Amino acid sequence: MTFASIVFAVLFYGATAVLLIGVGLRVARYARTPAPLKIPTTPAPTSRGGVIGRMASEVVFFHSLFKANKWIWILAWVFHVALLLVLLRHLRYFIDPVWEWVVLIQPFGVYAGFAMLAGLIGLWIRRIFVQRIRYISAPSDHLMLGLLIAIAASGLAMKYLWHVDVTAVKVFFVGLMRFEIHPLPTEPLLLLHLALVVALMIVFPFSKLLHAPGVFFSPTRNQADNPREQRHTSWAARVEHTGAAAAPANRGGPVPNARSED
């Protein structure tokens, strides 16, 4: 067993813990925080089913972004769909035997790597050259794109330029899943690729990558537009939380829980 195997085993266990616990805590926090008032951006669906449809069109098609700006939309959408395919393709390094559909998408996953890179580079070009977007960018916004580009590029380089022993890589990761440490190949490109992925997993719960769970909790998108038909009572939860104001006249017995409605 090499030194690298141990270091990367520790890194991946640690990063996975940070990612899961970090995002879990964040999501719990979102879910716990009351949404005191009905604030869907209207026109909005009036039913729960409609809200699911609206949310799906946001998450799958980036509907609002499509309305906003076709350039950002196409680049962002291509990047995200490609990222999804790439992630699914990588399942084969963690599962043995590999599921049929994961085998089927392998070739698409490879092309998706290029599409992902193209989308990211397009987004970075806009971030650098469109004056308005340059103005709103912090160093971390550039770094995040750089990190994702480096992950994609190092991955593609291993596929096309400097091959690694992927069978050994698979043995290492399947081993980790069973809490066993097997030798990890030590090609620099592989170690770079893996280290960057570890970095991405660690920054996820502390960065703007929280937009992924966040969108599901966005009250302007996940609330139904039915305030006249159904009294929204999370307000009371807010008041209880702060004690800032007298609770509103509570005529109907106990106030339902804040989370009950959205």
Place this chain on the structure above:
Amino acid sequence: MADFETPEVKEYLDMPELKPGAMSHSKPFVSRDEFQGPLGFPGELVDDWQNVALAKLAELLNTNRGLKVFMDSCVKCGACTDKCHYFLGTSDPRNMPVARQDLLRNVYRRYFTWPGRLFPKLVGAQDLTEDVLDQWYSYFHQCSECRRCSVYCPYGIDTAEITMAAREVMNAVGKGQKYSNEIIGKVFKIGNNLGLPQPALLDTLEGLEEEVKEDTGVDVRYPLDEKGADVLLVTPSADFFAEPHVDGLIGYGKVFHQAGISWTLSSHASEAANFGLFIGSQENMRKIAMRVREAAEELGVKRIVFGECGHAWRVAYSFLNTLAGPFDFLDPRYPVPQHICEVTHELIQRGALTLDKSANDHRRVTFHDSCNVARASRMGNTPGGQFTIPREIIQAVCNHYYDMPPDTIGEATFCCGGGGGLLTDDLMELRVKGALPRMQALRQVVEQEGVTHLAAICAICKSQFAKVLPYYGFEMDQIVSVHQLVSDAIVLEPARQNT
């Protein structure tokens, strides 16, 4: 004229070159002790204001899911950067919605997130300094809380919520805005934004009855505080005397008269507007909203109807049930509350009003969707009713109706430039420049369709347009109330029996 240049209205809206700091001088008058006290805010900047501000921000983050999610979720994609009318009119990059949000978000990152604590420069986190507070005061009073940016954000981030939170924090440290806070105080003390006491209201309404009698020969009533009426009408106090608002109020009265609906205004709730929304203070918003409930109980009405007012309709439609409900003592056959346009529309649909469209033949009309009605409320039973119902009313009373370009109406509507607590003379430059996108769209239908009048259903829009239209070469009386058009077209019969 003032010491600024009115932007040039071109054929198309140009994407402005960024001019950093172009509007950093724009600040409304700061509130004083006498206006802060009644709202429960300190009278001047408190000594340890940083700590108070951060404590308040922490409280808001714990009690407002939207704020917390919005602080975390922005990826700086830039989708919103060209959506704000104040940015388009002023070229100041801080008026791009994301840049405005970042004034608060950078402080949030500094004190409430690990990257901001450890690597502030890397993530753009900022200490809460006096300079930052100054920028907050300036730029969070350059947002009309119109929600146009929230339509386009892939995460639905609503700058209005962030502006409200920032204003709430500023009020908590004693740096409030005089205009909004003074007005809220008047509502608490007297019952309406304008500070009109009951005798003055009575006098005004009697004057209206005489005026309508003179014009039409019919006794149309404008009742105040009449117990046992079916409908409590809550309308913005500007409707009692401002032009063209009052012509709308005359119209509501004629509609009720013609439909045989007994109605009354209330001196206790003589204000539909609720500036508690603008300053993000849910406590103050609730106190104002409770007056409507109290008036309805006191007068024993069966229905509550709101007059033409944009943000008032947001508070009424979206929040009233939460803040002051449940309204189980009212007639369950009607939604609580209703918009006057819903009432009029329904009456037109079932042929209860006799209308002479030709009375408006001297007008070629377009309709300005008010932001809070468009993006924060609904009318009728289906989503988007807030767009179709007012238009169908106008088309039922006017022969000549034309829409402005589609990317400037409906959910994409541009704010008048005076909403969100900015309708004050100390922000005139901002108001004029912020009106540019709407003026540009108006010019287009004026030139192409010969439009002569802009109709609206919001007291703030009406006041704002009356003031800024002349800056752009239009006449101030080109803004009209929707119910003014109804009023002119309605054929009155002598009083009917109540049905």
